[in-house]
Amino acid sequence: MSNYHIKNLEEYFQVYRKSVREPENFWAEIAEEHFTWRKKWDNVLSWDFEKPEVKWFENAKLNITENCIDRHLLTRGDNTAIIWEPNDNSEKAQHITYNELHKKVNKFANVLKSKGIQKGDRVCIYLPMIPELAYAVLACARIGAIHSVVFAGFSSKALATRTLDADCKMMITSDGSYRGAKTLNLKNIVDEALEDCPDVSSVLVVKRTGEEINMKDGRDEWLAPLMEKASDDCAPEIVDAEDPLFILYTSGSTGKPKGMLHTTAGYMVYTAFTFKNIFNYTEGDVYWCTADIGWITGHSYIVYGPLANGATTVMFEGVPSYPDHGRFWQIVEKHKITQFYTAPTAIRALAKRNIEFVENHDLSSLKVLGSVGEPINEEAWHWFNDNIGKNHSPIVDTWWQTETGGIMISPMPYVTPTKPTYATLPMPGIQPSLMDDDGKEIKGNQVSGRLCVKFPWPSIARTVWGNHERYKDTYFSTFEGKYFTGDGAMRDEVGYYRITGRTDDVIIVSGHNLGTAPIEDAINEHPAVAESAVVGFPHDVKGNALYAFVILKESGESRKRDNLRKEIHQQISDKVGPIAKPDKIQFVEGLPKTRSGKIMRRILRKIASNDTSDLGDTSTLLNPEVVEAIIAEAL
Numbered sequence: 001m002s003n004y005h006i007k008n009l010e011e012y013f014q015v016y017r018k019s020v021r022e023p024e025n026f027w028a029e030i031a032e033e034h035f036t037w038r039k040k041w042d043n044v045l046s047w048d049f050e051k052p053e054v055k056w057f058e059n060a061k062l063n064i065t066e067n068c069i070d071r072h073l074l075t076r077g078d079n080t081a082i083i084w085e086p087n088d089n090s091e092k093a094q095h096i097t098y099n100e101l102h103k104k105v106n107k108f109a110n111v112l113k114s115k116g117i118q119k120g121d122r123v124c125i126y127l128p129m130i131p132e133l134a135y136a137v138l139a140c141a142r143i144g145a146i147h148s149v150v151f152a153g154f155s156s157k158a159l160a161t162r163t164l165d166a167d168c169k170m171m172i173t174s175d176g177s178y179r180g181a182k183t184l185n186l187k188n189i190v191d192e193a194l195e196d197c198p199d200v201s202s203v204l205v206v207k208r209t210g211e212e213i214n215m216k217d218g219r220d221e222w223l224a225p226l227m228e229k230a231s232d233d234c235a236p237e238i239v240d241a242e243d244p245l246f247i248l249y250t251s252g253s254t255g256k257p258k259g260m261l262h263t264t265a266g267y268m269v270y271t272a273f274t275f276k277n278i279f280n281y282t283e284g285d286v287y288w289c290t291a292d293i294g295w296i297t298g299h300s301y302i303v304y305g306p307l308a309n310g311a312t313t314v315m316f317e318g319v320p321s322y323p324d325h326g327r328f329w330q331i332v333e334k335h336k337i338t339q340f341y342t343a344p345t346a347i348r349a350l351a352k353r354n355i356e357f358v359e360n361h362d363l364s365s366l367k368v369l370g371s372v373g374e375p376i377n378e379e380a381w382h383w384f385n386d387n388i389g390k391n392h393s394p395i396v397d398t399w400w401q402t403e404t405g406g407i408m409i410s411p412m413p414y415v416t417p418t419k420p421t422y423a424t425l426p427m428p429g430i431q432p433s434l435m436d437d438d439g440k441e442i443k444g445n446q447v448s449g450r451l452c453v454k455f456p457w458p459s460i461a462r463t464v465w466g467n468h469e470r471y472k473d474t475y476f477s478t479f480e481g482k483y484f485t486g487d488g489a490m491r492d493e494v495g496y497y498r499i500t501g502r503t504d505d506v507i508i509v510s511g512h513n514l515g516t517a518p519i520e521d522a523i524n525e526h527p528a529v530a531e532s533a534v535v536g537f538p539h540d541v542k543g544n545a546l547y548a549f550v551i552l553k554e555s556g557e558s559r560k561r562d563n564l565r566k567e568i569h570q571q572i573s574d575k576v577g578p579i580a581k582p583d584k585i586q587f588v589e590g591l592p593k594t595r596s597g598k599i600m601r602r603i604l605r606k607i608a609s610n611d612t613s614d615l616g617d618t619s620t621l622l623n624p625e626v627v628e629a630i631i632a633e634a635l
């Protein structure tokens with residue numbers, strides 16, 4: 001019997017020990033019992049972090065869509081696979097059964113084939129959160145083509161860079177997209193991008209908004225008539241365990257984006273296993289992850305992980321603020337959501353709103369809450385716990401990365417006691433280690449350092465597309481023989497991990513290591529504060545000093561700002577220590593954010609250092625106007 005579903009803490013510790021002592025047996029048992037293979041592997045794992053090279057389930061043969069769709073048809077063909085909730089809540093939601101999903105994916109796969117797409121070809125997908133996005137992803141996987149999804153909020157320039165880098169042959173897009181009250185013409189963006197991408201010979205267009213668009217003769221075609229004509233029978237292409245499944249770009253701290261390559265079998269096994277345990281999914285549950293499929297969270301925990309478990313997964317086209325700030329809670333009530341997985345930035349934004357937006361809805365279906373993407377600050381954690389979970393739905397604070405493919409450190413609901421701001425314990429098979437700056441492993445508890453992983457797990461990215469050197473440099477060169485995450489973490493007295501943020505966010509002030517996250521936590525706990533970001537800037541005596549950018553809940557805050565500064569200082573002194581008091585506190589209207597909601601600290605560091613002549617690449621910035629306003633008022 002494999003350890004597919006862990007039921008209590010004691011069992012977790014047993015399973016974890018086994019996963020470390022006999023990793024190959026551990027994963028082989030799970031793989032064997034819970035998935036469909038056309039041929040078994042010859043060897044469970046071979047690896048070398050020096051090279052670096054990792055191979056799981058070598059020479060096994062499978063198709064991931066057979067595992068995510070076909071094998072459920074006998075037992076749950078009429079169960080809902082995907083609930084699609086449109087942007088506009090007057091439009092009807094769609095309930096797509098596994099049977100229907102099977103037909104759509106097969107048809108789409110046949111369309112791809114008819115356009116000459118073959119195993120190993122790259123297909124770029126630039127679509128809003130509509131069902132065709134899921135069909136497109138799965139159709140690629142059905143025929144062994146490699147999908148490269150680009151978030152449909154990226155600019156034409158960003159789209160072109162990614163399309164070129166992956167050398168895509170085909171683009172799948174739509175006429176337009178709805179986001180809240182806005183309509184965006186996506187096809188225009190694609191047309192502009194493709195001026196730089198001559199090798200894209202075919203563009204499939206989904207009709208969504210009815211926007212006026214150009215269709216280029218011989219290149220562009222509407223999808224619907226092709227789907228109509230296509231057969232709904234398409235045998236899955238049987239691929240090797242280590243054949244590529246997808247490329248997904250992640251922005252590096254410098255240089256062009258990295259195309260992280262994920263392969264088939266290990267990714268499937270790991271995302272399925274973690275989905276089951278971290279969300280405690282049981283038959284009949286309705287799971288909702290609010291991410292976009294354009295990010296890894298959507299790949300692993302809207303599409304592959306849930307479908308591999310035969311789950312019902314929700315796709316939401318819209319935004320949390322439309323038609324009002326109660327939309328998330330309205331959807332929870334409407335579809336009786338049992339697991340709700342979102343990002344701290346969304347939680348903070350909604351926590352600022354009138355609590356009636358929450359209280360007007362029945363949230364009693366909820367059993368598990370999840371958080372991902374950045375450290376969740378204490379205030380947001382408590383707001384989520386008290387108002388959404390009503391103190392009875394455990395919060396899983398899931399730490400992971402595009403590169404890790406699946407969740408690495410997280411509580412499991414009803415198994416791991418939670419602790420605010422702590423991602424808690426490693427998943428089975430994950431061996432974290434904390435390293436000091438001299439490259440030595442820091443043993444024991446109540447320590448902090450740079451977070452590495454010293455043993456391969458099944459869903460680790462295998463390379464940076466077209467640039468294995470960069471893969472090696474970025475992840476395997478900082479600490480010998482270890483995967484370096486780029487994050488800092490601390491381990492508390494019981495071995496729980498708290499992610500303190502990117503190590504480039506660690507600021508050394510007068511010889512003291514300060515993580516920005518705890519300082520921001522302290523600032524955010526002030527009742528007048530909505531959000532903050534702390535960065536370092538050079539200082540004659542201290543080496544570095546701290547600069548805090550603070551958004552107030554009400555910009556017309558009546559109290560004097562100097563008083564507010566004093567109170568914030570006091571708060572930080574109390575929570576972190578006097579050493580962590582910022583030299584400068586600037587009140588701002590907004591913070592520069594990437595489209596995925598991450599604060600672009602690089603820009604804030606430049607502003608704090610009074611060095612704004614060259615802000616570097618700002619193409620992924622969501623709100624450039626904010627930057628100018630901050631610079632104009634910089635202290």
Ligand code: WT7
Pocket residue numbers: 250296297371372373374375376397398399400401402403423485486487499500501502596
């Ligand atoms: C970075 C990875 C993986 C899904 C979305 C982000 C930060 C992610 C947490 C968390 C603290 C977190 C880390 C990580 N991060 N989750 N629960 N607590 N930090 O993927 O864009 O590849 O970013 O996000 O800094 O390295 P990504």
